[in-house]
Amino acid sequence: MALSDPKIRPAPVIRQLDEAAINRIAAGEVVERPASAVKELVENAIDAGATRIEIDYADGGKRLIRVTDDGCGIAGDDLPLALSRHATSKIDGSDLLEISTFGFRGEALPSLGAVGRLTITSRCGDAAASITVTGGRAEAVRPAALSRGTRVELRDLFHATPARLKFLRTDRAEAQAIAETVKRLALAEPFVAFTLTDLSGDSPRTVFRADAQSGDLFDALHGRTAQVLGRDFAANAIPLDAEREGHHLTGYAALPTYSRGSSVQQFLFVNGRPVQDRLLIGALRAAYMDVLSRDRHPAAVLFIDCAPRLVDVNVHPAKSQVRFRDGGSVRGLIVSGLRHALAGAGHRASSTVAGATLGAFRAEPGPAPANEPARVYQMDRPAPRAAMPPMPGFAEAPAPSARIEAPAAPAPGDERRPLGAARAQVHENYIVAQTETGIVLVDQHAAHERLVYEKLKRQSAENGIAAQALLIPEIVELSESDCALLLSHADTLATLGLVLEPFGGGAVAVRETPALLGQVDAAALVRDILDELADLGESTALRARIDAILSRVACHGSIRSGRQMRAEEMNALLREMEATPLSGQCNHGRPTYVELKLSDIERLFGRT
Known part of the structure; x- marks a missing residue:
């Protein structure tokens, strides 16, 4: 009896995937979680020239994401085209090296429409129009009421791909990721106002608000860092302004004594685009190598600006990675620029050190006299230092005293x-x-x-x-x-x-x-x-x-x-x-x- 060879299999059939399947596959790359959807929609609003952007969400973005802007809007006749894959107003396709906008792939809106219930309402000129797409199936364009700009509403994210819902984290974790995404984009655009609102409870709750800044770029960025990272960062950050071989470094970097326990306050931008780039992160770490221990992390907001042809932003669908034509020059610019700025700060130390010292003082326990503040304070003592052996050339020191x-x-x-x-x-x-x-x-x-x-x-x-x-x-x-x-x-x-x-x-x-x-x-x-x-x-x-x-x-x-x-x-x-x-x-x-x-x-x- 002849046995069939298990290695011999019938030739697979090559077939063309339908548009819905293509969009769901693309959504898996572009829309990883609710924060990814917020990122794409807010970037579209910025590209549209918006000066005010409002972001609302419910249940960590799983039930609702709504982004409203006052940008240029989309004409009603163009709404169906906007929901087609690889349809974009950002580039004409003739030169992929001259990209000066956040978006350019034309994948975000059709991807969102493929995995959720998406409604776009926009006003361009004298009339407003709206279109709805559910699970990749678009309805007809209809008239709508909107005073200006565009409102994009995404409900029931991943309802068309329920398996993806199992990989999402808790509502609180997803909401935190949305907030971090909005804060990064707010740092990138200090002249734009941002409002983030949680609609999950009985009443709306403003999670983050950043009013539009004015003045020159450094003044605006300084004010925006205070809104996003807090006044302590703004008070203990030094400005950066350096240039090398066509690359320009600007931003703010915190003093070494304002270091953090993790890298949560490291924000890197290339031509205004938030990125997570290993080369830039490594350069930032190297610049502080001489003034920080290994378990501490610097805090910084760094912007690298260069001609679009010197950097490739078309590396990953999420556009969070870039590739420089001359990475060594960029790394050297960051290291030398940061070290020069830190050296220029001289003997300056973080103001938070004094705040921590004052916080270590506490009132002596016991009731204070009536109508009289407690005036006796003691300081929490740190652990005693280990004794150090005497060095040659120094006389043996006497025991420390309070004298x-x-x-x-x-x-x-x-x-x-x-x-x-x-x-x-x-x-x-x-x-x-x-x-x-x-x-x-x-x-x-x-x-x-x-x-x-x-x-x-x-x-x-x-x-x-x-x-x-x-x-x-x-x-x-x-x-x-x-x-x-x-x-x-x-x-x-x-x-x-x-x-x-x-x-x-x-x-x-x-x-x-x-x-x-x-x-x-x-x-x-x-x-x-x-x-x-x-x-x-x-x-x-x-x-x-x-x-x-x-x-x-x-x-x-x-x-x-x-x-x-x-x-x-x-x-x-x-x-x-x-x-x-x-x-x-x-x-x-x-x-x-x-x-x-x-x-x-x-x-x-x-x-x-």
């Missing part, structure tokens, strides 16, 4: 300086300085550690990184493509003390390594560098290791906690902090000083 030694009179005019005049040293670790408007508390060890670190980095940049030759060169086997990529950066790596040479085939010979690193696993270091080069086009792994060593040297070479300082030493430390960039935070992003205004101190004692 305050008043120094000699400072130089005339010191109180008018940013960090004031030293008045005392508390617990042989904290310098108390008086300014014209308050007091400054300085952590002497953290501050001096930063100063020493900056000196070491400057010396390293001026004199280069000393290299140590390996007695026997280490051979690292790589693929030929990886070898070529690594050797293309050999000159840059050599300036950091890592000398590589080709060794035939896909192998490289490591001849020298940075002396600061001591004994090092050269193969592991080379592969770490190669991973970063492949991912980002540039590597910071070696520089980061060298800086970590310099930071460690600075820590051990700085003024120790517990050492008594003379008045002239304290004032010299304050003056050097004022003249040194980034001295407002230690090497790990923690503040080196806290400034308390006299008005805040008086408020603690009920004197206001």
